[in-house]
Amino acid sequence: MSDKLTYITLKIWRQGGPDTPGQFEHHVIEEISEEASFLEMLDILNEQLIEAGKEAIVFDHDCREGICGTCSLMIDGKAHGPEKGTATCQLHMRKFSSGDTITVEPWRASAFPIIKDLMVDRAPLDRIVESGGFISAETGGAPDANLIPIPKPVADAAMDAAECIGCGACVAACPNGAANLFTGAKVTHLNLLPQGQAERYQRVEAMVETMDEYFGSCTNHGECEAACPKSISIDVIAVMNADYLKSKFKNRKKLSRT
Amino acid sequence: MSQTLRRGPVSGTAVGRGAKRKPFLLDFYSTAVGKKYVMAITGIIGIGFVVSHMIGNLKVYIGTVTEGGQEVYDIDVYGEFLRDLLVPILPRTVFLWLLRGVLIGAVLLHIHAAYGLTVMNRKARPVKYQSARDYEVANFASRTMRWTGIIVALFIIWHLADLTWGWANPDFVRGEVYRNLDASLSRIPVAILYVVANIALGIHLFHGTWSLFQSMGWNNPKFNQWRKGAAAGVATLVVVGNCSFPIMVQAGVIEFDPTVTSVHELHEEAAE
Ligand code: HEM
Ligand code: SF4
Ligand code: FES
Numbered sequence: 001m002s003d004k005l006t007y008i009t010l011k012i013w014r015q016g017g018p019d020t021p022g023q024f025e026h027h028v029i030e031e032i033s034e035e036a037s038f039l040e041m042l043d044i045l046n047e048q049l050i051e052a053g054k055e056a057i058v059f060d061h062d063c064r065e066g067i068c069g070t071c072s073l074m075i076d077g078k079a080h081g082p083e084k085g086t087a088t089c090q091l092h093m094r095k096f097s098s099g100d101t102i103t104v105e106p107w108r109a110s111a112f113p114i115i116k117d118l119m120v121d122r123a124p125l126d127r128i129v130e131s132g133g134f135i136s137a138e139t140g141g142a143p144d145a146n147l148i149p150i151p152k153p154v155a156d157a158a159m160d161a162a163e164c165i166g167c168g169a170c171v172a173a174c175p176n177g178a179a180n181l182f183t184g185a186k187v188t189h190l191n192l193l194p195q196g197q198a199e200r201y202q203r204v205e206a207m208v209e210t211m212d213e214y215f216g217s218c219t220n221h222g223e224c225e226a227a228c229p230k231s232i233s234i235d236v237i238a239v240m241n242a243d244y245l246k247s248k249f250k251n252r253k254k255l256s257r258t
Numbered sequence: 259m260s261q262t263l264r265r266g267p268v269s270g271t272a273v274g275r276g277a278k279r280k281p282f283l284l285d286f287y288s289t290a291v292g293k294k295y296v297m298a299i300t301g302i303i304g305i306g307f308v309v310s311h312m313i314g315n316l317k318v319y320i321g322t323v324t325e326g327g328q329e330v331y332d333i334d335v336y337g338e339f340l341r342d343l344l345v346p347i348l349p350r351t352v353f354l355w356l357l358r359g360v361l362i363g364a365v366l367l368h369i370h371a372a373y374g375l376t377v378m379n380r381k382a383r384p385v386k387y388q389s390a391r392d393y394e395v396a397n398f399a400s401r402t403m404r405w406t407g408i409i410v411a412l413f414i415i416w417h418l419a420d421l422t423w424g425w426a427n428p429d430f431v432r433g434e435v436y437r438n439l440d441a442s443l444s445r446i447p448v449a450i451l452y453v454v455a456n457i458a459l460g461i462h463l464f465h466g467t468w469s470l471f472q473s474m475g476w477n478n479p480k481f482n483q484w485r486k487g488a489a490a491g492v493a494t495l496v497v498v499g500n501c502s503f504p505i506m507v508q509a510g511v512i513e514f515d516p517t518v519t520s521v522h523e524l525h526e527e528a529a530e
Contacts, residue, residue, distance in 0.1 A: 013388065024388065077392035103389040110384050175396060177382030178290075208291050216382030217290035217375045219403065220469040221396035235477050242475025244291050248282065 003034050005093055009101040010045065012057060018113045024103075034094035038081065039064060039071060041093055058117040064089040066229065069165030072172070073118060074105040079169035079227035087167060087229035107172035111179070111214035122168045124214040125182060129166075131210040132203035133186040135195050148194050161189040163230040173227030176216035181224035183211045184236035191243055201247035208244050290378060293371040298470035300364040300371075305463065305492060307361055312499035318436060318512055328519040331436035338433070338521055369411065376404060399465035406462035413455035420448070433521055440507055440514035449504035460497035467492045 008029040015022025027049075032041050039061050046056040062070035071088040075081035081091045096102060104118065112120040150158075162185075170181035187204050190196035196203070218237060225234045279285045286292040317333040325335060344353040399406075416426065420442050424430030429441035443449050467489035471477065506512045 011389070022388075074387065074389075077387070077390050078394070105387055105389055108383055108385055108387055110382055175391075175393075175401065176379035178379070208289055212289045212291075214382075216379040217294065218472075219375075219379075219400065220465075220472045221393075221400045223393060223396050226394035234472065235482075238472050238475045238477030240475075241291055241294070241473060242477075244289075245286075245295060245475060248286050248292075 003094075004031050005029075005034055005096060005100075006031050006098045008032060008041075008093075008096065008098070011101060011103040012118070013105045014057065014117050015106075015114050017116060022114070022117075032093055034092065036093045037064070037089060038073070038075070038091040038093065039089050058115070058119045060119045061089060066090040067165060069167035072107050072120065072167060072169070074107065074172060076103050079107070079173040080167075080229050084226075085229060085231040087165070087169075090229075107168055109168075109171050109177040109215070111177070112168060112171065120168075122166070125166050125168060125179065127214070128179065128183055128207050128210045129186060132199070132206040133190065135190060136199060150194060154192055158189050158192040161185045161192070161232065161236050164189070164228075164232055165230060167229060169227045169229060170224035170232075171215060173223040174216065174218075175221055175223065176219055178218045178224075179211050179215040180218040180237045180240070181228060181232060181234065183207050184234075184238075184240040185232050187240045187243065188236040191239065200243065201250050204240060204243040205247040208240065287371075290375060293375055294473040296367055297371045297375075298473040300368040301466050301470050303360065303364040304368065305467065308459070308463075308496055309492070312496055315503060316499065318439065318503065319506075322515075322518055326524055328524055330519050330521055330524055331434075333435045333439075334433065334521040337435045338525075365411070365414070369407075372404065372407060397465070399461045400469070403462060403465055406458040409455060409458040410462055413451075413458070416451070417455075431520075436512075436518075437514045437520075439503065440512055443504045443507035443512075446508070449508050452504040453501050456497055456500040459500075460493040463496060464489050464493035 010027045010029065011024050012027060013022055014025045027045055029041060029045060032044065036044070039059070042057060042059060049056050060070050060072050062068045064071075066087045066089060069087070071080075073080065073088045075088065075091070080086060080088045081095070083091050083095055106112075106114050106118045107120045107122075111124040112122055114120050164182060164185035166182065168179075168182070171177055171179045174181075187207055190203060191200050220234070220237075222234055225232065280288060287296060314336060315333070317336050318331075320332040322329045323332045323335065324330075340354055341351050393401075420426040421435075421438055424432065424438070427438060427442045430438050443452065468485055471485045503512070
């Protein structure tokens, strides 16, 4: 038998659209299984709201297994809530206690306008990836796996960076609204691998400059690393910075062509 | 305030690059990452100055030395030495002015970049969180960089007016470092000001020294675990060294003795 939590007060941000003013709304959950995930708890609340003839709360979610990066939510002032290295969908009610008041807000950044309630538009992260977060292989069949030898530590480091699910918690948690952890992760993932070398400096230059169009700047607080559901290290930011400087020296002639 | 999504040009795809680039250094400086490099490099110049300045000032604890048969303050001799740097390759004070030029340039660039980045960061979150944030690792030092920086900037102006130009020091005698130091720091409010400003500088350097490693891309498992320690070390060194001067003047350990020969007299005698 699973235990139950009782009388949870939710203080939830409601907002009709991008340009309408929003406010907190209070709801009470009388009883919830501690095995419920945070999102299941919101589902239950939404059912209550719909039964009472009210509008359901809009929030983002998709895989509910911590891999898609769609869920978001600022829970009690922490991106993805109190549990380290965990996306909101993997956060369970056993991390809370009966009688708690839980505050839920959307991510806030000028690059992430609110669509409705708790849902924001994170398209600028896609703009960054479009500008360089890929490897061009425009011809030929798929090469055999393991054709290119990659030392294990390099593969591991690239894999650690590749864990980024693009949720935007780093931007949400950053006091400056900077996306350096996300961009650093995407840059590091490809720039460490042999397949990424051809476009290495173009990639970092384009991605850093696209990032600049939407986001704030990094002041090395480290809040992003603490909030990241994949615990991506701010080491990736240093890798990006180092490669950005090199891009300005190495690729100058080629890149300055219009 | 409404939030709107701006879609800028997609710059790195096969479509090709749009606008022509600015000259190399300006192009680099135009991005936030470039500005952080500038902050870090000018910060390193600043740290280099602050640490050597503090170590040079420790000469007040040597007191007097005998030079040309006369008793003079060691720190006054050191002041003359700085003005005589690279003489006779360069005329007197020229090299000192070159060093000063680098410092002034560094401080101005540092402030310009800090201003640009602060504006950018404000724009990145026009609507603040409406509930309290629970910060996990951002500390007091990292969150007050702008304020400690402004305190340090104002203090630099005061410090020059006090001990370089002498405007803020009624008993000022040009070139007599020991006398001026004692005269200025014997005033209790001034002594307190020096202590407060240097604590602000220490807080600034505690975050700044750690931060510059990341900004410069200096990240290596070989030394990563030392970075926070290095920052604490630099900050402590500067605060302890610099705060010792006002404290020791107040305690009477540093006390000007008018019978000691001034460096000016010494030089006049040497010229005769
Ligand atoms: C003159 C007034 C000053 C202002 C307004 C100022 C302001 C700032 C600001 C806003 C930052 C950025 C923090 C960040 O983005 O993380 C910063 C960083 C820094 N400051 Fe200053 N500062 C000043 C003076 C100094 C001085 C005198 C020194 C050296 C002794 C110094 C050393 C540093 C260092 C090393 C950094 C770190 C650079 C980095 O983050 O990579 N600053 N300063
Ligand atoms: S770096 Fe972490 S917090 Fe940022 S988008 Fe990727 S997974 Fe989310
Ligand atoms: S819903 Fe996919 S990561 Fe949370």
